[in-house]
Amino acid sequence: MWKKILPDRFAKDVFEIDPRELKKQGFDLVLLDIDNTIAKYEEPVPSEKIKNWVLSLKDAGLDTVIISNNRAKRVGKFGEELASKSFHFSLKPLKKNYKKIIKEYDIDPSKVCAIGDQLFMDVLGANRMGIYSILVDRIYDTGSFVRKWLMKFEDGVRHRHRHLKKEATKRDTGNKGKNNEIMPNRK
Numbered sequence: 614m615w616k617k618i619l620p621d622r623f624a625k626d627v628f629e630i631d632p633r634e635l636k637k638q639g640f641d642l643v644l645l646d647i648d649n650t651i652a653k654y655e656e657p658v659p660s661e662k663i664k665n666w667v668l669s670l671k672d673a674g675l676d677t678v679i680i681s682n683n684r685a686k687r688v689g690k691f692g693e694e695l696a697s698k699s700f701h702f703s704l705k706p707l708k709k710n711y712k713k714i715i716k717e718y719d720i721d722p723s724k725v726c727a728i729g730d731q732l733f734m735d736v737l738g739a740n741r742m743g744i745y746s747i748l749v750d751r752i753y754d755t756g757s758f759v760r761k762w763l764m765k766f767e768d769g770v771r772h773r774h775r776h777l778k779k780e781a782t783k784r785d786t787g788n789k790g791k792n793n794e795i796m797p798n799r800k
């Protein structure tokens with residue numbers, strides 16, 4: 614169970630992720646979450662900074678897909694603005710839309726990476742599919758009491774994961790690992 618919610622990589626935000634590095638790692642497709650990953654809940658459209666970052670993904674030769682549990686209107690708008698195919702109401706971590714994307718792009722899951730802010734949705738969903746998962750720190754704390762409680766719980770898990778990953782990196786390399794160190798692709 615713990616392994617399924619262990620991201621392959623941590624990043625402070627998407628801007629810390631270098632598109633050329635992703636390409637070098639062997640990825641061709643990037644799945645992007647919206648809420649708290651590339652935008653705050655109340656932002657109806659992506660910022661210029663996010664638009665430019667998505668453009669830099671495309672420039673590096675990566676295709677981008679928006680995969681969100683949010684509603685069609687919001688997700689469609691982001692897809693349009695970011696010139697990306699979008700999948701709304703995805704019910705992450707369920708496999709349904711991941712499978713649809715893999716099929717549509719006729720791509721091996723090992724060539725796909727997913728970026729999101731939630732362990733139990735973005736990371737678990739990707740890991741269940743054998744997709745490389747990158748967890749970013751959420752942009753903004755907001756939402757209902759239940760959501761806030763879940764976020765608190767996730768922070769605990771995040772902390773534990775970072776510690777475990779650090780230890781593992783130290784063991785593997787004999788060096789002090791960094792939280793955002795790029796880990797090898799899952800086989």
Ligand SMILES: [Mg+2]
Binds near residue numbers: 729
């Ligand atoms: Mg999110």
